[in-house]
Amino acid sequence: MAPTVSTVSPSQGPTSGGNTVTITGVGLTGATAVRFGTTPAASYTVNSSTQITAVAPARSAGSAPVTVVSPTGTSNPVAYTFIAAVLPSVTAVSPSGGPTSGGTTAALAGTGLTGATAVTFDGTPALSFTVNSATLITAVTPAGKAGAAVVAVTTPGGQSAASPSAYFFYAAPPRLHSATATAGPTAGGFTVTLTGSNLLNASAVLFGPDTAAYTVVSDTQINVTVPAGTGTAPITVITPGGTSNPLPFAYLPAPALTALVPAGGPTSSGTVITLTGTALATTTAVRFAMSAVPFTVVSDTQITATAPSGPAGPVSVTVTTQGGTSTGLAYTRVTEPAV
Structure with a gap:
């Protein structure tokens, strides 16, 4: 049979x-x-x-x-x-870049993709890929070195040719080295300069979970406007290469003055005054009106300062810290009696 x-x-x-x-x-x-x-x-x-x-x-x-x-x-x-064999082609890769660690899901658009047997990034096989249609493949990028990697698709018809549209750009991970301030007032609004490496094409700067307005100056510098916030808020930068290491940043409450002892003195300089209040630990300046004076931070609630000379009458005393400037308390100068 x-x-x-x-x-x-x-x-x-x-x-x-x-x-x-x-x-x-x-x-x-x-x-x-x-x-x-x-x-x-x-x-x-x-x-x-x-x-x-x-x-x-x-x-x-x-x-x-x-x-x-x-x-x-x-x-x-x-x-x-x-x-009849159809040579595959890749006409677009989206997203067109990602971290050197791999793991990015990229959509490969093109023609003749049916029956694909391999997808490679600079010769390294994709971690996985799915043929969605004759014009679309989704592939997970393998790890790669920083720079441009040609994306190739192999089918029974052959391997796609390299073209300007068939590249995936591996980006090195961003790295932060320093910030010009590690603390500031809860109101935000001031500028901090971040230095590091691989900062080009930054897509976000975060203070904790909050986004900030920023300007990329170069591959090693970003200027950022600190948003309002409270507590600790690590600074991170996000680029196509991933998320940077965090830099410490803390929001500080504004200082407050509650008493001056003594609350007055002579028009001459030299009187030592004890200032009491709250959030005084990071004091950067003590002023009598516009005049900055020598001071010593005793604790978060106490400062000693030396009053300057000045005309008789009240003068406003303020304290400036990394959290801002306090409201003023009056210190009254009295003309010394003539002998």
Whole structure:
């Protein structure tokens, strides 16, 4: 009895041939030939009485029924279609960049992507990929070195060619080295300069979870306007290369003065005054009106300062810290009696 063929898998392949086709059926033992139309298979192996693996020959596009020949006769035909090879192309990569650590899911747009067997980034296989359609593949980038990596897709029709639109740009991770301020008032609004490396193309600067307005000056410098906030708020920068290491930053309450002891003195300089209040630990200046005077921070609630000379009458005393400037308390100078 002649052999019987039930399935041919895959049921199509390139006109260049060379792909392996699995033929299933019955009575396949002793096969003396496998034909694709009138063209013999490039080679074949009889695995069992129910299975043969054959290498498809080269043949012009179109349908070519597969048959198995044995001493008992020729099998029924099962359709196989030769398809003209289409060279794949990649016309866009989105996003076009990501960190050197890999893990970015990129959409590859193009043509002839059906049947893709490999996706590579500068020769390194993608961590995974999915053929969504003949015009779209989604792939997860492998780790790579900083710079441009050509994206290539391989199908039975061949490998896509490099083109300006078929690149993925690996970015080195950003790194922060220093900030010109590590603390400031809760109201924000002042400028801090960040220095580091790989800061170009920054997409966000964060103080804790809060975004800040910023200007990228260079690959090593960013100027940022501190947003309002409270508590601790580590500074980080986000770029295509990832998220930077954090730099410490703390929001400080504004200082408050509650008492001056003594609250007055002579018009001459030299009187030592004790200022009491709250949030005084980071004091940077004590002023009598516009005049800055020597001072000593005793604690977060106490400062000693030396009053300057000045005309008789009240003068406003203020304290400035990293949290801002306090409201003023009056210190009254009295003219010393003449002798």
